[in-house]
Amino acid sequence: MNLVGELHDLLLSSTNTVVFTGAGVSTASGIRDFRGKHGIYNDTFHGYRVEELFGIELFNADPSLFYSWARDFVYDLTAFQPCTVHNVLARLERAGLVNAVITQNIDRLHTLAGSRNVLEVHGSPSLHHCQRCGAEATYEAIAPRVHAGEVPMCPCGGVFKPDIVFYGENLPQTTFSAAVSACQQADLMLVLGSSLTVFPAAALPEEAYRCGARVVIVNDSPTSLDRRAILKLEDLTDTFTQLCDLLKGRLP
Ligand SMILES: [Zn+2]
Structure with missing residues (x-):
């Protein structure tokens, strides 16, 4: 057999x-591999390796870096079947x-x-949570805002983060x-x-x-x-x- x-x-x-x-x-x-030799993590974006963009400290310091990189991948997942x-x-x-x-x-x-x-x-980007008050938002609510070039903010003034596990979390x-x-x-x-x-x-x-x-x-x-x-x-x-x-x- x-x-x-x-x-x-x-x-x-x-x-x-x-x-x-x-x-x-x-x-x-x-969808490209993340960690292989030619993986997504080895790409660079505005001087950072993509792997660094998934660090929680960098995200908290400047979430616009992550969101501008993620726009065409994490927020474009409907392109993949x-x-x-x-x-x-x-x-x-x-x-x-x-x-x-x-x-x-x-x-x-x-x-x-x-x-x-x-x-x-x-984790996954299906849900997002406000880093300040914990409010929840769906992928479907966040994706259009990311595509419009926004960093998605909660009405409380906090930043939404996808429920993807970042380095340091x-x-x-x-x-x-x-x-x-x-x-x-x-x-x-x-x-x-x-x-x-x-x-x-x-x-x-x-x-x-x-x-x-x-x-x-x-x-x-x-x-x-x-x-x-x-x-x-x-x-x-x-x-x-x-x-x-x-x-x-x-x-x-
Ligand atoms: Zn909030």
Whole structure:
């Protein structure tokens, strides 16, 4: 049997499959990797590396830098559509074959594809909060203001910040706890498109392994869990296209 056939059998024999996704699942949607050699973080903007724009201190000192950079990416996410992997994962969940998707991505594509139990451990721009009074605003309310060149301000005079986890901030506690718990209960953990280098999020698949889950990795470069994985595949789109064929009839 080929490797995708083995993945198919593992999926059908597991009772609690949890998926962990990184930037690699979104590159097929046209979203560039953040941390790779040619990743978004290495771009420069007004003399700063983009990675620095995601620092909370710089954001608080001058939010216009972040918002003028983010206008054409974070606030233009509707330009990107879910790809095969997002779509198949959503169908697997509807078929009862996947229980939760934990993602490091902030692009909302799992939700757009139809996944329901999505745990965004690095946050997302779906909501924004005022840095002064805590008032909430949606992506849909903020995006047009960013496109108009504004730094979105709250009526109280504070600045709205997207609920993306910036450097110097803690991970969202409730979401992270839910992710840890999902990992502890999983009997199958699929690690997709992540090289597992960004902690603490990358420790989640390790926690699943520690608690007895079988681990499958689909990533085009080595990961720290490769040696513990029961299966390692490389090409995400290929794997999920074949998997979808094998599951034909079972998927909604
Ligand atoms: Zn406010």
